[in-house]
Amino acid sequence: MENNDWGNISRRLLRLFLRYIFPFIFVGLIIVILHSTAFGRSLSPYVFMSLIVIIQTIIGGGISGYFTAFLTSIGAYYFLTQPYDSLKFDNTSVSQLIIFFSQFVFIVFIFNKYIKNLTKTNLRNKLLKTSQKKLRSIIDNVSNSIIIIDSSGKIKEANRTFAALNNNNNNWKELIGSSIYTTILWIDNASAQAKLKEAIKNTNLNRPIVYDDCLRINSLDLHYFSLSISKIDDKNSMWEGSILITGEDINERKEYERDLKIAQKNYSKIINSNIVGMVISDSVGNILEINEAFLKIINYSRTEIMNKINLFQLIFPGYINSPKAFLNQAMSNGQSGPNHKELLKKDGSSVPVLSSKILIDGKKKHYLEIVMDLTMQKELDRKKDEFISIASHELKTPLTTIKGYAQLLAENIQDRNNSNYKYIEVINRQLVKLNDIVNDLLDMSRIQSGKLILNLKKIDITQLIKNSIDEISLISLGSNPIVLANNSEETGLVVNADEVRLSQVMSNLLINAVKFSHPTDSIEVGIKVENKKIIVTVKDSGIGIAESEVSKIFDKFYQVETNLDITNKTMGLGLYISKEIITAHGGQIGLTSKLNQGSTFYFSLPIYTD
Numbered sequence: 001m002e003n004n005d006w007g008n009i010s011r012r013l014l015r016l017f018l019r020y021i022f023p024f025i026f027v028g029l030i031i032v033i034l035h036s037t038a039f040g041r042s043l044s045p046y047v048f049m050s051l052i053v054i055i056q057t058i059i060g061g062g063i064s065g066y067f068t069a070f071l072t073s074i075g076a077y078y079f080l081t082q083p084y085d086s087l088k089f090d091n092t093s094v095s096q097l098i099i100f101f102s103q104f105v106f107i108v109f110i111f112n113k114y115i116k117n118l119t120k121t122n123l124r125n126k127l128l129k130t131s132q133k134k135l136r137s138i139i140d141n142v143s144n145s146i147i148i149i150d151s152s153g154k155i156k157e158a159n160r161t162f163a164a165l166n167n168n169n170n171n172w173k174e175l176i177g178s179s180i181y182t183t184i185l186w187i188d189n190a191s192a193q194a195k196l197k198e199a200i201k202n203t204n205l206n207r208p209i210v211y212d213d214c215l216r217i218n219s220l221d222l223h224y225f226s227l228s229i230s231k232i233d234d235k236n237s238m239w240e241g242s243i244l245i246t247g248e249d250i251n252e253r254k255e256y257e258r259d260l261k262i263a264q265k266n267y268s269k270i271i272n273s274n275i276v277g278m279v280i281s282d283s284v285g286n287i288l289e290i291n292e293a294f295l296k297i298i299n300y301s302r303t304e305i306m307n308k309i310n311l312f313q314l315i316f317p318g319y320i321n322s323p324k325a326f327l328n329q330a331m332s333n334g335q336s337g338p339n340h341k342e343l344l345k346k347d348g349s350s351v352p353v354l355s356s357k358i359l360i361d362g363k364k365k366h367y368l369e370i371v372m373d374l375t376m377q378k379e380l381d382r383k384k385d386e387f388i389s390i391a392s393h394e395l396k397t398p399l400t401t402i403k404g405y406a407q408l409l410a411e412n413i414q415d416r417n418n419s420n421y422k423y424i425e426v427i428n429r430q431l432v433k434l435n436d437i438v439n440d441l442l443d444m445s446r447i448q449s450g451k452l453i454l455n456l457k458k459i460d461i462t463q464l465i466k467n468s469i470d471e472i473s474l475i476s477l478g479s480n481p482i483v484l485a486n487n488s489e490e491t492g493l494v495v496n497a498d499e500v501r502l503s504q505v506m507s508n509l510l511i512n513a514v515k516f517s518h519p520t521d522s523i524e525v526g527i528k529v530e531n532k533k534i535i536v537t538v539k540d541s542g543i544g545i546a547e548s549e550v551s552k553i554f555d556k557f558y559q560v561e562t563n564l565d566i567t568n569k570t571m572g573l574g575l576y577i578s579k580e581i582i583t584a585h586g587g588q589i590g591l592t593s594k595l596n597q598g599s600t601f602y603f604s605l606p607i608y609t610d
Contacts, residue, residue, distance in 0.1 A: 049072040049073075049100075049104070050072075050104070050107060052068060052072050053065060053068050053069050053072055053104045053107050053108055053111075054107060054111055056068035057107075057108050057111045057112055057115070058111065058115060061112070061115075065108035065111070065112055066105060066108055068104075068108075069101060069104035069105050069107070069108050070101060070104075072100075072104055073100040073101035073104055139159045140159050140160040140161070140172070141160075142159065142161065143161060143248075143249070144161065144246050144247060144248045145158075145159065145161045145162035145165060145225075145245075145246065145247035145248075146158065146159040146161070146162060146244075146245075146246055147159075147162055147180060147244075147245045147246075147247075148232070148242050148243070148244055148245075149180050149200075149242065149243050149245065150241075150242055150243070151200065151241075151243065152179075153179045153180045153181050153197075153200070154177065154178070154179055154180075155175050155176055155177065155178055155179070155180055155183075156176065156242060157176070158172045158175045158176070159172055160172055162175070162247070163175060165184065165185060165217045166183050166184045166185065166217075180196070180245070181193050181196075184216060184217065185215040185216060185217065185225075186215070188216065189215065189216060192213050192214070192215055195211065195213055196213075196227075196229070196245075199211065199227070199229040200229060200243055203229050203230060203231050203243060204231060207230075208228045208229060208230035209228070209229045209230070210226065210227065210228045210229075211226075211227055212224060212225070212226050212227070212250065212254075213225055213227055215247075223249055223251040224249075224250050224251050224253075224254040225247045225248060225249055225250060226247070226248045226250045227245065227246070227247050228244075228245070228246045228247075229243060229244070229245050230243070230244050231243055231244070232244055275293055276293055276370055276371065276372055277291065277293045277294030277296075277297050277353075277370070277371035277372070277373070278290070278291045278293065278294060278368060278369070278370055278371070279291070279294050279311065279368075279369050279371070280360070280366060280367065280368050280369075281311045281366070281367055281369065282364065282365055282366055282367070283327055283331075283365040283367070284310075285310040285311040285312040285313075286310065286311070287305065287306060287307075287309070287310070287311050288366065290302065290305065290306070294371055297343065297345075297351060297353065297371060297373045298314060298343055298344070298345050298346060298351070299345045299346040299347065300346050304346075311369075313344075314343050314344050315341060315342075315343060315344070316341065316342035316343065316344055316350045327357065327367070329357075330357040330358065330359045330367055331359060331362070331365070334358070334359050335356065335357060335358045335359065336356065336357045337354075337355055337356035337357055338354050338355060338356040339354070339355060339356070340352065340353075340354055340374070341353060341355060343371075351373060351374075351375055352373075352374040352375060352377075352378050353371045353372060353373055353374055354371070354372045354374055355369055355370065355371045355372070356369070356370050357369050357370075358370070452580065452581070452584055454497075454498040454501060454584055454585070455498045455499075455500070456496050456497060456498055457496070457497075457498075457499065458494050458495075458496060458608055459494065459495055459496075459497050459499050459502065460493065460494060461493050461494070461495050461497075461502075461527070461534055461536070461605070462488075462490045462491070462493050462527060464499065464502060464503060464506065465484070465506060465525060465527065465536065466484070467503070468503055468506035468507055468510060469482045469483075469484065469510070469525060471507065472507060472510040472511060472514065475511075480513070480514045480517055480519065480520075480521060480522065480523050481522040481523070482510060482514075482522070482523045482525065483522060483523070483524055483525070484524075484525050484526075484527075485524050485525065485526040485527075487526070487528075488525070488526050488527040488528065490527070493527065493529070493534055493607065494607070494608040495534060495585075495605045495606070495607065495608050496606075496608045497585055497605065498581075498585075501581045501585075502581070502585075504577070504578070504581065505578040505581050505582060505603065506536075508574040508575065508577070508578045509538040509578065509601050509603075510523065510525075510538060511574070512574065512575065512601070513538050513539075513540040513542070513599075513601070516540065516542045516543050516560070516599070517540045517541065517542035517543075517598075518542065521540060521541050521542060522541075523538065523539070523540050524537075524538075524539045524540075525537065525538055525539075526539065529607060530604075532606065532607055532609075533587075533604045533605065533606055533607060534604065534605050534606075534607050535602060535603075535604045536602065536603055536604075536605075537600055537601070537602040538600070538601045538602070539598065539599075539600040540598050540599055540600075541597075541598040542598055542599065543595075543596060544593050544594050544595045544596050544597045544598050544599055545560055545591070545593040545594075545595065545599055546595045547594075547595075550591055550593060553575055553591055554575050554576055554578075554579040554589070554591075555576060556572070556573060556576045557572040557573065557576075558572050558575075558576075559572040578603075582603045582605070585605055586605070586606055587603055587604050587605040587606065588603065588604050589601070589602070589603040589604075590602055590603075
């Protein structure tokens with residue numbers, strides 16, 4: 001057995017001994033003493049028996065006391081009932097025995113009740129002291145100051161936090177009995193004293209008075225406190241009718257609020273002084289804030305638009321499907337755009353803008369939209385396009401004339417076997433380049449003005465591609481083999497297209513592949529049908545294009561940065577024109593590429609059906 005088991009058994013045996021065996025010994029011992037000594041005869045046996053019952057009740061409890069009462073009743077009967085020192089029983093003597101027993105039982109009952117009540121009282125006192133210690137520990141360890149005062153301001157109770165604020169080294173007992181108005185927080189602050197007195201005067205049992213005040217702590221620092229003053233309504237409390245004051249140090253919060261106000265002022269200055277339009281809205285277009293630059297773009301006043309006009313109502317109908325897509329992008333990526341669109345002005349006219357959305361509150365779905373007015377830029381683009389169109393047309397005529405005379409001169413010199421023929425060849429090649437540039441500029445001008453005209457007819461696209469391959473192969477002098485993929489479909493593929501423009505697209509893609517490939521690399525052209533569309537691919541194994549540049553490759557004047565020695569550089573209009581031509585045919589054009597792993601350009605066109 002373990003030590004704990006032996007200990008439990010020992011305690012149980014001791015309790016049994018004290019309750020049931022010890023009374024025999026105790027009573028027997030007293031009877032022997034009383035019976036055998038003259039001293040015992042001179043004392044009252046009844047008193048001794050009563051003491052035995054009381055002592056045993058205290059030692060062994062109620063059950064032991066009743067058992068002892070029975071034994072002492074027999075002892076008292078033995079000594080006090082005639083004939084003395086005899087245990088002869090008759091009706092009279094039995095009645096006396098019962099009287100003795102009843103008296104002793106009554107003594108046991110009274111003392112047992114008293115002991116139980118005394119035990120409970122002691123236990124309650126211990127629990128009360130423990131609770132008071134715990135309560136004091138809790139009160140002293142809370143970060144808020146706690147003070148209990150009477151109506152005159154005399155401090156009845158305080159915690160260590162309040163004592164520390166008064167340079168009392170956490171000794172709250174020194175503050176008991178002093179006036180709250182003489183403590184450091186209020187002693188030299190007449191305004192704070194007046195506020196506190198007014199709050200104490202007006203406090204009631206139903207509602208605490210709460211206010212913020214600036215108080216001095218430790219004789220040096222000024223701190224903001226949030227004070228709560230309430231009357232204690234507890235009839236069972238020694239503090240009934242007293243005033244409870246709690247104080248929370250809110251200095252950091254006040255500093256934060258001050259910094260926040262400064263930040264808000266600076267934010268407003270930045271927003272309203274910015275030349276870029278800014279508007280904050282929610283996911284359904286409700287305008288929450290807007291700056292002067294944005295109002296200037298749409299020619300509205302703040303009062304005309306706030307809480308009256310939805311942001312989506314300001315979007316030109318042609319762009320009405322774009323807001324949801326840009327909101328979803330901003331929600332998933334944190335920002336969307338920039339994207340081009342048009343806004344409606346107050347007079348109903350439209351204004352071109354470049355906008356970008358930024359998610360500023362994901363929980364509330366609030367967005368900041370930054371808007372830049374493109375009116376001046378669009379006007380400059382229009383004038384530029386107009387200039388390019390006029391200049392291109394003006395250049396076309398003299399170029400045609402010069403080219404014609406150069407050809408006549410070349411024939412004349414060649415007939416005479418003149419060695420200067422090679423110079424005429426150089427002139428002709430440069431004239432071809434210049435003519436291509438002028439044609440690209442003219443095409444760009446037509447695209448920009450919406451005047452690109454297509455001469456549509458049924459075309460065998462396979463034959464058109466083969467012709468383009470043959471043409472570019474002659475120009476490149478076989479440096480890059482151009483082949484048609486083995487799995488390409490070659491028969492019955494007809495599209496409704498402009499043959500000249502489609503040939504222009506194929507030439508641009510093939511020349512581009514040749515230009516950015518090593519001389520020995522082959523170029524593969526593929527044709528396939530998918531979902532009632534003809535898809536044409538031009539695949540090379542050249543230098544490839546970085547992922548950051550793929551999205552820009554079809555932009556006007558964009559040229560890929562490369563280390564290759566490319567002598568025949570262009571203006572960067574070929575792919576832009578190709579994209580516009582394919583789009584005008586109702587098709588799509590695109591690119592897949594990885595740096596140093598080649599590129600695959602592709603375009604799709606609807607297959608022709610009767």
